[in-house]
Amino acid sequence: MSLLRKGQQWGTFACVWHIFDATWQDPFRSAHLIKKYLMGLYKPIYHPLNQCGDHVIVINSKEIALRGDQWQKRVYFHHTGYHGGATWTLAWELHSKDPTMIMKKAIYSAMDGTLQRRFTMQRLHIFPDDNVPKEILENVSNQIKQLRPVPNRLHEIPQEERDKIPRLIQYPSDYQLK
Amino acid sequence: MAALYRVLNYLGKNVVLTAQNRNISLSAVTRIKEIIQKKEGNTLTFEAVIKPDPYEGRFLKPKNGACAICSSGLDIKHTDVLILSQFVTSEGNILPRRITGLCETQQKRISSLILMAQYAGLMLRRSPKGGLLHPLQKRKWKKFNSYYDEKTIKARYK
């Protein structure tokens, strides 16, 4: 077997570890991206009963961003099974209690509802911040690109950078600007 | 009693207004026309000085008689805070169309984008008590990051 074919063989059958930084990312849109790597959908040997999925590490899940007013409007339902055991938890309440839960539920519900996803979820590692154990981090060989760039806050941008931006408007000369 | 209270309230407000110090501001202040207040003995003189525009060299001239944003051809997002901050005063208020010189659609669009940036905590927002709100001192759902979709802005050219 040639070296190229050997490389292809390893690339196909290797279990790759990916890392994804969730800072300012929408969990429901990035779930569809992470799902592809977690289930191994991008591999030519993919089959639902074939164990070809990769490991994915999600860091900074505390810093996720929801669109619009979804922190107040999105509701998570849970029923204990007892009479009157139904609870409705708002997204911001759930995120204050467990900063990894929204990301986990988003990826779980992005996959098809078979029993296989319970085992697929075991290959997902979510961390609320960037404190990842060393023995997990040393496996990582790929970084998943973020869906949207992390925005800058205006008061954190240095003055030199602000001075380079061209001006779009010119104030009238007799205007007293505050 | 009510009249006395009204007089006291009026006096209190006026005293506060004169004692207000506007020399300190968080962001860069540009005064095209500056009003200087001088007091010599019993006479109080006001003087208006027209100052040169410090941004003259970086001004992007609009072409073909279109407004500044239409002629620049930019697709402005709510995260482009360096552009949006040109349409806001140092107190966080949106400048009116009379000052910005934009067309009606772009003025509405820019106003929505500024509100989005302020609610997302990317730009400082005006506090109802006066001054600016700090973006990190937030409670409940406001302490988490949120972003906005520009497609939800109704004002746009088709």
Ligand SMILES: [Zn+2]
């Ligand atoms: Zn225009």
